[in-house]
Amino acid sequence: MSDENTQILLTVGILGGTGKEGAGLAMRWALNGYRVIIGSRSEEKATTRATEMNEELGGDYITGMGNEDCAKESNLVVLSVPYGAHKPTLESVKEHCAGKVLVDLTVPLQPPEIMSVNLPEGNAAALEAQDILGDEVTVVAAFQNVSSVKLKKLDQPVDCDVLVCGDNADAKQEVIQLVKAAGMRGIDAGALKNAVAVEALTPVLLYINKAYKVKGAGIRITGVED
Amino acid sequence: MSDENTQILLTVGILGGTGKEGAGLAMRWALNGYRVIIGSRSEEKATTRATEMNEELGGDYITGMGNEDCAKESNLVVLSVPYGAHKPTLESVKEHCAGKVLVDLTVPLQPPEIMSVNLPEGNAAALEAQDILGDEVTVVAAFQNVSSVKLKKLDQPVDCDVLVCGDNADAKQEVIQLVKAAGMRGIDAGALKNAVAVEALTPVLLYINKAYKVKGAGIRITGVED
Numbered sequence: 001m002s003d004e005n006t007q008i009l010l011t012v013g014i015l016g017g018t019g020k021e022g023a024g025l026a027m028r029w030a031l032n033g034y035r036v037i038i039g040s041r042s043e044e045k046a047t048t049r050a051t052e053m054n055e056e057l058g059g060d061y062i063t064g065m066g067n068e069d070c071a072k073e074s075n076l077v078v079l080s081v082p083y084g085a086h087k088p089t090l091e092s093v094k095e096h097c098a099g100k101v102l103v104d105l106t107v108p109l110q111p112p113e114i115m116s117v118n119l120p121e122g123n124a125a126a127l128e129a130q131d132i133l134g135d136e137v138t139v140v141a142a143f144q145n146v147s148s149v150k151l152k153k154l155d156q157p158v159d160c161d162v163l164v165c166g167d168n169a170d171a172k173q174e175v176i177q178l179v180k181a182a183g184m185r186g187i188d189a190g191a192l193k194n195a196v197a198v199e200a201l202t203p204v205l206l207y208i209n210k211a212y213k214v215k216g217a218g219i220r221i222t223g224v225e226d
Numbered sequence: 227m228s229d230e231n232t233q234i235l236l237t238v239g240i241l242g243g244t245g246k247e248g249a250g251l252a253m254r255w256a257l258n259g260y261r262v263i264i265g266s267r268s269e270e271k272a273t274t275r276a277t278e279m280n281e282e283l284g285g286d287y288i289t290g291m292g293n294e295d296c297a298k299e300s301n302l303v304v305l306s307v308p309y310g311a312h313k314p315t316l317e318s319v320k321e322h323c324a325g326k327v328l329v330d331l332t333v334p335l336q337p338p339e340i341m342s343v344n345l346p347e348g349n350a351a352a353l354e355a356q357d358i359l360g361d362e363v364t365v366v367a368a369f370q371n372v373s374s375v376k377l378k379k380l381d382q383p384v385d386c387d388v389l390v391c392g393d394n395a396d397a398k399q400e401v402i403q404l405v406k407a408a409g410m411r412g413i414d415a416g417a418l419k420n421a422v423a424v425e426a427l428t429p430v431l432l433y434i435n436k437a438y439k440v441k442g443a444g445i446r447i448t449g450v451e452d
Contacts, residue, residue, distance in 0.1 A: 055376070191342045204423045208415065212451075223443040
């Protein structure tokens, strides 16, 4: 594989890719040269949703599979599920993630109290993911603050920076490229444990959405040039 | 007291006001019509520093006192101390804070590891403050993400929003006015427990400062009109 073809040949698998957040990223990445597989617990749901997305995109960009096959067939795995499905999904795909980067988008919201910070047992979903998957998988946390409302407007850049946390510098750079391919700016935000701050910021943004009657409040890091 | 004179007569006391963050806010508030007292464990240090600040401001704006007198003589108390001094300072002024709003600026950094999130026992310094002070004091958390480097440039607005967390809506609005008086935009960020996210963001910003070789990275909330 030559360097210049790396991006084109990279297959990104999105577990829970039939949801709003995952679907928005899937279509943005597909339009930017990545092979994309969307996964679901139901293979049928995934293939149906992939067909709909391909119709919207006007081409045969995205494939649907069950979550396990999605993880198996991908070079890089993205996890985009509600927090309640976080642990079981990770356990079901663990063996297929060995040697790969897993990008965790999960926000550990505890409905119905979704506008205030309620830390999960491990303080961050991403830290829990690393604990579940073990050392053979490199977990990177990203995209938790990005509004799905803005992601689905494919022709518009998203007015939100993406804080990228992880303990492996190369994996973080790879994810920062993925962020750029989805139309946003990725910022190296330090160690995986810093995902505690980034995940906790999402209920704050949901509160701001309600308090200011807006949709999709986001964040920008100031003082850092593009 | 007529409404229009409320701001002019409000005395803000800044515990730890001799430090960089507190001093920057003290001068900004003094220039915007607030009476300001800076407090320190050492009364002599506070009076000396107040004299220096008044010379810089060109007027007799700021008074220095020991922390206890500072809290006693103020209508609103601001806490700006290193985390190590958080609990003892609060305990020393508790009786003088009854019936008042206390604005907690504290970031629970754990040196030397100041660029990654290490949650304190109570998850947020502001929650610990409320616990120490009891129900007679209204704690509001704010200003944790603001760089002292930028605060001290008194003639320049600070390119950072201030997330204001608290369980009392009136107190939050009062603090949002203080934020404006210091040249920034205050955003109502929900319940006091949301300070977990805001405090945890500061070590992330310190990491970004180092990783991107900048000083004073800050945050903006996008999607909310001024």
